[in-house]
Amino acid sequence: MLMKEYRICMPLTVEEYQIGQLYMISKHCCEQSGGGEGVEVVKNEPEVHPQYGNGQLTEKRIYLNSKLPGWAKAFVPRFFYVTEKAWNFYPYTITEYSVSFLPKFSIRIETRFENNKGDNHNVFGDNPTPSENVVFLDILSDPIPDRHYKEAEDLSRWQSSKTGRGPLEKGWVEENQPIMCSYKRVQCSFEVYGFQTKTEEFIHRNIKDILLLGHRQAVAWIDEWHGLTLEQVREYERIMQEKTNCKVKSNTGPPQASRPTFSRSISVTDELSLKKMGVPTAVMPDSAPSTPHGHGRLNSTPE
Numbered sequence: 001m002l003m004k005e006y007r008i009c010m011p012l013t014v015e016e017y018q019i020g021q022l023y024m025i026s027k028h029c030c031e032q033s034g035g036g037e038g039v040e041v042v043k044n045e046p047e048v049h050p051q052y053g054n055g056q057l058t059e060k061r062i063y064l065n066s067k068l069p070g071w072a073k074a075f076v077p078r079f080f081y082v083t084e085k086a087w088n089f090y091p092y093t094i095t096e097y098s099v100s101f102l103p104k105f106s107i108r109i110e111t112r113f114e115n116n117k118g119d120n121h122n123v124f125g126d127n128p129t130p131s132e133n134v135v136f137l138d139i140l141s142d143p144i145p146d147r148h149y150k151e152a153e154d155l156s157r158w159q160s161s162k163t164g165r166g167p168l169e170k171g172w173v174e175e176n177q178p179i180m181c182s183y184k185r186v187q188c189s190f191e192v193y194g195f196q197t198k199t200e201e202f203i204h205r206n207i208k209d210i211l212l213l214g215h216r217q218a219v220a221w222i223d224e225w226h227g228l229t230l231e232q233v234r235e236y237e238r239i240m241q242e243k244t245n246c247k248v249k250s251n252t253g254p255p256q257a258s259r260p261t262f263s264r265s266i267s268v269t270d271e272l273s274l275k276k277m278g279v280p281t282a283v284m285p286d287s288a289p290s291t292p293h294g295h296g297r298l299n300s301t302p303e
Helices: 014-031 196-220 230-249 268-276
Strands: 002-010 038-049 053-063 081-089 092-099 102-114 134-137 180-190
Touching (some): 002 196, 014 038, 014 102, 014 196, 014 230, 038 081
Parallel strands (some): 002 134
Antiparallel strands (some): 002 180, 038 053, 053 081, 092 102, 102 180
């Protein structure tokens, strides 16, 4: 099992990011879905945990076969999905991934958010992560794959009209206020002889890219979500989940694995309710090309 702890700072407060995280995940999933592949939300409901209290349980199916690297396709069925289960007890979350036909494959991500610069070396309260397994990610200077770059999400050019924050400059973590850190302890295991090391390293490379992209987007999109209430962002989440499910089920390629049916579709009222909340509504096509672009994504988004 390969374990790493990622630390990602953002120019936000933990309280603000509770809204930004929900908004970013919903919008990001919709952008990444279409043509029979992407993220399908199966369950999203309140959950009460005896230790962590009130929270939210979300279950998703992530269809990504065409985006897998060639070496992985050699032993993966043509059509499959990854199951993601996430327990959100903000500011603490647990996310687990599994594949039905690979019982020895698992990913577990524990996340804790704190208002600091990433200098809590025992944030999970059990055992400090060995320093060689701690990875600091910089949303300003660390590179992301070229295919994901957008000038509007470049934080060296970003300027928030609502908060007056930005652009970020070199050394911003030491100087910026507010500042928070997303601590993520990631454990991945693939106990299959001949593939274990390669697969676990592949997963961590992709997780690093996904974390950078998601946290950059949460900051870059701040003017879209800042000021929303938790109730408003949950309504946005509901609408975008329905839209995302419709995009995943629209298939321009070969027949996909069976999925649960959903009867409700996006209505004009839904779009209007978003506008009343002050949330921009991007024009989403009915389906997206099924042509693969780059490496596979082994989770829907970073939380």
